[in-house]
Amino acid sequence: MSTNKNMAYEFNFDGLVGPTHNYAGLSLGNVASTSNANSIAKPKEAAKQGLQKMKALHDLGLKQGVIAPMERPDVATLRRLGFTGSDAQVIIKAAKQAPKVLAACSSASSMWTANACTMAPSSDTADEKVHFTPANLANKFHRSIEHNTTGRILQAMFKDENHFAHHPALPMGDHFGDEGAANHTRFVDVNSDKGYGKKGLHFFVYGKYAFDDSKPAPHKFPARQTYEASQAVARLHMLDSDNVVFAQQNPHVIDKGVFHNDVISVGNGNVLFAHQKAFLNQMQVYTDLERAFDGEEFHVVEVGNNDVSVEDAVKSYLFNSQLVTLPDGKMAIIAPGECESVPAVKEYLDWLVDQDTPITEVKIFDVKQSMQNGGGPACLRQRIVLNETEVSAMNQNVIMNDDLFATLNAWVEKHYRDTLTEDDLADPSLLNESRLALDELTHILNLGSVYPFQMV
Numbered sequence: 001m002s003t004n005k006n007m008a009y010e011f012n013f014d015g016l017v018g019p020t021h022n023y024a025g026l027s028l029g030n031v032a033s034t035s036n037a038n039s040i041a042k043p044k045e046a047a048k049q050g051l052q053k054m055k056a057l058h059d060l061g062l063k064q065g066v067i068a069p070m071e072r073p074d075v076a077t078l079r080r081l082g083f084t085g086s087d088a089q090v091i092i093k094a095a096k097q098a099p100k101v102l103a104a105c106s107s108a109s110s111m112w113t114a115n116a117c118t119m120a121p122s123s124d125t126a127d128e129k130v131h132f133t134p135a136n137l138a139n140k141f142h143r144s145i146e147h148n149t150t151g152r153i154l155q156a157m158f159k160d161e162n163h164f165a166h167h168p169a170l171p172m173g174d175h176f177g178d179e180g181a182a183n184h185t186r187f188v189d190v191n192s193d194k195g196y197g198k199k200g201l202h203f204f205v206y207g208k209y210a211f212d213d214s215k216p217a218p219h220k221f222p223a224r225q226t227y228e229a230s231q232a233v234a235r236l237h238m239l240d241s242d243n244v245v246f247a248q249q250n251p252h253v254i255d256k257g258v259f260h261n262d263v264i265s266v267g268n269g270n271v272l273f274a275h276q277k278a279f280l281n282q283m284q285v286y287t288d289l290e291r292a293f294d295g296e297e298f299h300v301v302e303v304g305n306n307d308v309s310v311e312d313a314v315k316s317y318l319f320n321s322q323l324v325t326l327p328d329g330k331m332a333i334i335a336p337g338e339c340e341s342v343p344a345v346k347e348y349l350d351w352l353v354d355q356d357t358p359i360t361e362v363k364i365f366d367v368k369q370s371m372q373n374g375g376g377p378a379c380l381r382q383r384i385v386l387n388e389t390e391v392s393a394m395n396q397n398v399i400m401n402d403d404l405f406a407t408l409n410a411w412v413e414k415h416y417r418d419t420l421t422e423d424d425l426a427d428p429s430l431l432n433e434s435r436l437a438l439d440e441l442t443h444i445l446n447l448g449s450v451y452p453f454q455m456v
C-alpha cells in the first residue's frame with residue numbers, strides 16, 4: 001500500500017450468506033422472491049458462491065471485506081410476538097401457529113448488504129469522520145428486524161470513534177422507509193492522487209414522497225425508499241448540499257419489479273450506467289449530476305428500452321452488476337450469470353465492450369442461489385470508502401485474503417446444510433446449528449458479542 005494517508009479505496013463488503021438461506025416468498029414487488037417461494041434452497045452452495053465472488057474480486061486486486069450474517073431464527077423477535085417457553089418451544093409453537101411468521105424470522109436476507117446501511121466517506125462529511133446509518137428496511141417485516149444487529153456488527157468492524165460515526169436506523173414506519181445503499185450511489189473523480197478520497201457526489205434515489213400524496217408513486221408494488229428518508233440520511237451524514245443530488249425512481253418500473261434503484265442503475269467513479277426508464281424526469285437527473293460532479297467528465301451510459309426491455313433488465317439483473325475500477329484504471333462490469341442467458345442482454349453486453357465508453361470488460365459470476373431471491377452481485381455488497389488511516393484503524397479480521405477465504409470455506413463446509421425448505425425451519429436444531437456456527441464466526445472475524453444469544 002502507498003503511504004499517502006489521503007489515498008482512499010473502495011472496499012466491497014459482501015454479506016456472508018447465513019445458514020438459514022431459504023426461499024419463503026417474503027418480498028412483494030421483488031419478482032424473483034415471490035416466484036421462487038417454496039423452492040428448495042441450498043445454503044452451503046449459496047455461501048460458497050458468495051465467497052467465490054469475494055475471492056475473485058480480491059484476486060483482481062480490489063479491496064474486499066466480509067459482513068457477518070444475522071442470528072436466525074430470530075428467537076428474540078418471536079418472543080416479542082408472544083411465543084414462550086424454551087428457545088426450542090418458541091420455534092415449535094411458531095411453526096405450528098404462525099409458520100409464515102417463523103419463515104420471516106428465519107430469513108437469511110441480511111446477505112444483501114447493499115441494504116445494510118448507507119455510508120459516507122470522511123472526505124465528504126463536515127466532521128471528517130466516516131458515517132454509517134443502518135437501513136431500517138421498514139417496508140418488509142423480515143428485513144425490518146435486521147438493523148439492530150447490523151449496527152452492532154458495523155460497530156465491531158469500525159470501532160474507533162476518532163474515525164467512525166455510527167447513527168441508529170431512521171425511525172420505523174413507512175414514512176421513513178430506508179433501504180440503504182441500494183438507493184444510493186457515490187460518484188467521484190478517481191483520477192486524483194486521493195483515488196476514491198476526493199470529495200464525492202452523493203446520489204440518493206427514492207421511490208415516493210411520504211408526506212405529499214400529490215406526487216407520482218407506484219400503484220401495484222410498494223416504493224420502499226422515501227424522499228424524506230433519503231434527505232434524513234444526507235443530513236445525518238453532514239453532507240454538503242452542493243454534493244448531493246436527489247432523484248425519483250420511475251414509478252412505472254417499480255410496478256414492473258424494480259423494487260430498488262440498484263435493479264435499474266449502477267454508478268462508479270464518473271460513470272452512471274442506467275436504463276432509459278430508470279428515473280422520473282431522466283434528462284433533468286443527468287443534467288443535475290453533470291452539473292454537480294466535480295471532475296473532468298461525467299459519463300452516462302444509458303441502455304435504451306429497445307435494446308433491453310425493463311422486463312429483461314429485471315430478469316437478467318443487468319443493472320445489479322457491480323461496476324468496478326480495476327487496478328489498471330479500466331472499468332469492469334461484474335455481472336450475474338443470468339445476463340448470459342437473456343439473449344438481448346448478452347447481445348447488449350457483447351456490443352457495449354466494443355464501444356467508446358469507460359466500461360471495457362464484463363466478468364460473469366454465478367450467484368444463482370442469491371439471484372433466486374432477487375439478489376444479484378451488487379445486492380450482495382456494501383461499498384465502503386476508507387483512506388489509509390481508516391483502513392489501519394478498522395477491524396483487520398474482516399478483510400478478505402487467501403487465509404480468510406480458506407477459513408470461511410471450511411467453516412461453511414462444517415456448519416451449513418446442503419438443502420433447506422420452509423418446512424425445515426420448524427426444526428429447533430437448525431437454531432442450535434446456526435448459533436454454534438455464528439459463535440465460531442465472531443471469533444474468526446473478531447467481532448466480540450454481537451448476537452442476542454451472546455448477550456444474555
Ligand SMILES: N=C(N)NCCC[C@H](NC(=O)CCC(=O)O)C(=O)O
Nearest residue numbers: 024025026027033109114182260379
Ligand atoms: N436490490 C438489493 N440491493 N437487494 C436485494 C434484496 C433482496 C431481498 N429478497 C428477500 O428478502 C427475499 C426473501 C425471501 O423471499 O425468502 C429483498 O427483497 O429485500
